Amino acid sequence: MRAFPLKRNHISSCLLAQKESDTTVRSELCTPCKINLAFGYSAAWRMELRKGPWSKKILVPVCFLIILIWIFLIDNSLLLNNLSGKATLQKPRNLVSFARNPNLDRLTIKESSLTNDVELKRAKVSRLQVVSLWTGNNSVKGNAGSLRKYQILRQQGLMPSKQLPTALIIGVKKGGTRALLEFLRLHPAIRAAGSEVHFFDHHYIKGFHWYRHRMPPTLSTQITMEKTPSYFVTSEVPRRVQRMNPAMRLILVVRDPVTRAISDYTQVRSKRANMPKFEDLAFLNGSKIVDTTWVPLKIGVYARHLERWLQYFPLSQFLFVSGERLIVDPVAEITRVQDFLGLKRVICEKHFYFNATKGFPCLLKSEERPTPHCLGKNKGRSHPYIDPVAIQRLRDFYRPFNQRFYQLTGMDFGWLTTHTNGIYISPRTQLLSIIYIQDKQIHDRTVRYGNVRSFYHKTGTYNSDKT
Numbered sequence: 001m002r003a004f005p006l007k008r009n010h011i012s013s014c015l016l017a018q019k020e021s022d023t024t025v026r027s028e029l030c031t032p033c034k035i036n037l038a039f040g041y042s043a044a045w046r047m048e049l050r051k052g053p054w055s056k057k058i059l060v061p062v063c064f065l066i067i068l069i070w071i072f073l074i075d076n077s078l079l080l081n082n083l084s085g086k087a088t089l090q091k092p093r094n095l096v097s098f099a100r101n102p103n104l105d106r107l108t109i110k111e112s113s114l115t116n117d118v119e120l121k122r123a124k125v126s127r128l129q130v131v132s133l134w135t136g137n138n139s140v141k142g143n144a145g146s147l148r149k150y151q152i153l154r155q156q157g158l159m160p161s162k163q164l165p166t167a168l169i170i171g172v173k174k175g176g177t178r179a180l181l182e183f184l185r186l187h188p189a190i191r192a193a194g195s196e197v198h199f200f201d202h203h204y205i206k207g208f209h210w211y212r213h214r215m216p217p218t219l220s221t222q223i224t225m226e227k228t229p230s231y232f233v234t235s236e237v238p239r240r241v242q243r244m245n246p247a248m249r250l251i252l253v254v255r256d257p258v259t260r261a262i263s264d265y266t267q268v269r270s271k272r273a274n275m276p277k278f279e280d281l282a283f284l285n286g287s288k289i290v291d292t293t294w295v296p297l298k299i300g301v302y303a304r305h306l307e308r309w310l311q312y313f314p315l316s317q318f319l320f321v322s323g324e325r326l327i328v329d330p331v332a333e334i335t336r337v338q339d340f341l342g343l344k345r346v347i348c349e350k351h352f353y354f355n356a357t358k359g360f361p362c363l364l365k366s367e368e369r370p371t372p373h374c375l376g377k378n379k380g381r382s383h384p385y386i387d388p389v390a391i392q393r394l395r396d397f398y399r400p401f402n403q404r405f406y407q408l409t410g411m412d413f414g415w416l417t418t419h420t421n422g423i424y425i426s427p428r429t430q431l432l433s434i435i436y437i438q439d440k441q442i443h444d445r446t447v448r449y450g451n452v453r454s455f456y457h458k459t460g461t462y463n464s465d466k467t
């Protein structure tokens with residue numbers, strides 16, 4: 001369309017012609033000038049407003065302002081609630097209550113380094129109530145499930161809003177972080193970002209606003225979480241996390257560093273053809289010297305990474321989860337996490353079943369799926385055969401670092417007992433986790449305790465005195 005100057009009387013005449021259905025005048029006035037009808041109306045309406053009384057003139061900006069305020073209120077309902085000290089929670093239909101969380105009272109989130117300083121103090125809520133996540137259409141999957149839950153909350157008069165996380169699963173890579181996060185999402189008071197956000201290592205420059213918008217909407221009574229396993233080993237991360245929230249709760253899932261390195265290698269190998277052998281990468285030029293610069297091995301020096309974190313956070317803000325125990329006794333580990341986060345113990349045996357084919361605990365149903373299911377195919381892969389001598393050498397290499405890690409955490413993760421090869425038995429679940437070699441393949445599997453004797457007779461790695 002050609003641009004043309006609009007004159008007030010020109011447009012008024014055109015509109016009058018439109019109104020009176022005077023086609024001759026209309027075609028003369030409107031068509032030659034290519035006055036778009038809608039544009040003509042809006043322009044004329046604006047002019048009429050300018051001419052009109054005082055009340056009409058302010059009507060538009062007032063309406064505009066109201067819309068802006070309304071959007072602002074929705075987005076910041078939690079903030080406003082907290083500031084006014086009135087965390088109003090309407091009583092929904094399906095409620096699960098949980099005990100007072102002492103950590104929530106003292107939470108202070110600082111959005112300081114990249115954006116304006118904002119201090120967000122959580123309102124004191126002595127008895128918290130949250131909506132059960134088990135409601136909703138059972139056929140929905142993935143994001144649709146979350147969306148539906150969000151809609152249910154809105155229908156129930158609750159106003160979820162996106163918040164910065166107050167708890168992080170910081171690692172370690174291949175430790176069992178996905179399993180832990182998926183298990184935790186069963187808790188109605190936990191909302192977590194589905195994928196790894198990588199804010200503190202890759203996207204820090206994008207600022208807290210960007211970070212907050214990667215989070216799912218939460219109620220003031222819910223905990224926002226995310227997991228990015230590379231946080232644990234990235235040197236700038238502890239300082240950045242501390243700047244954002246010095247009260248951040250940090251969860252670290254650890255696994256025998258040798259098995260972890262093999263798992264890491266297996267993942268890379270699954271994506272890359274012609275990958276050199278594990279042994280060739282782990283040792284320098286075919287020697288016995290461990291290549292400590294090789295990232296899958298560097299990650300396993302947990303004590304070093306933890307020492308860096310401890311410069312910024314006290315030990316009391318960490319929870320160390322055993323990756324081995326998470327497989328053989330998920331409830332025991334999840335119970336520790338729920339306690340650490342100050343939550344009621346909601347996740348229990350009834351949520352899990354042991355899938356013998358996969359060799360891992362799986363979920364009977366989850367936030368996303370109503371039917372029994374396990375984690376994806378890329379979790380719980382079969383590991384390639386690794387020369388047992390190489391494994392022993394790596395265990396010897398890690399021993400002093402593991403000892404130091406035990407010292408720092410005050411926990412024994414069972415990686416030092418060489419004759420058991422990282423064995424972990426849960427007397428409660430009757431499950432046993434072990435690394436064993438069969439048909440020249442290294443396996444990291446969980447078996448039922450009842451089958452242990454025949455299992456070890458077959459594999460020949462069983463020391464009967466130790467069970």
Ligand SMILES: Nc1ncnc2c1ncn2[C@@H]1O[C@H](COP(=O)(O)OS(=O)(=O)O)[C@@H](OP(=O)(O)O)[C@H]1O
Binds near residue numbers: 229266323378
């Ligand atoms: N329930 C359940 N199901 C499947 N897998 C489980 C489970 N619990 C722990 N694991 C172990 O998790 C290992 C993958 O760890 P991560 O999820 O931390 O990997 S990643 O860093 O996110 O890539 C994965 O490592 P691999 O066995 O080497 O594949 C598993 O051993």
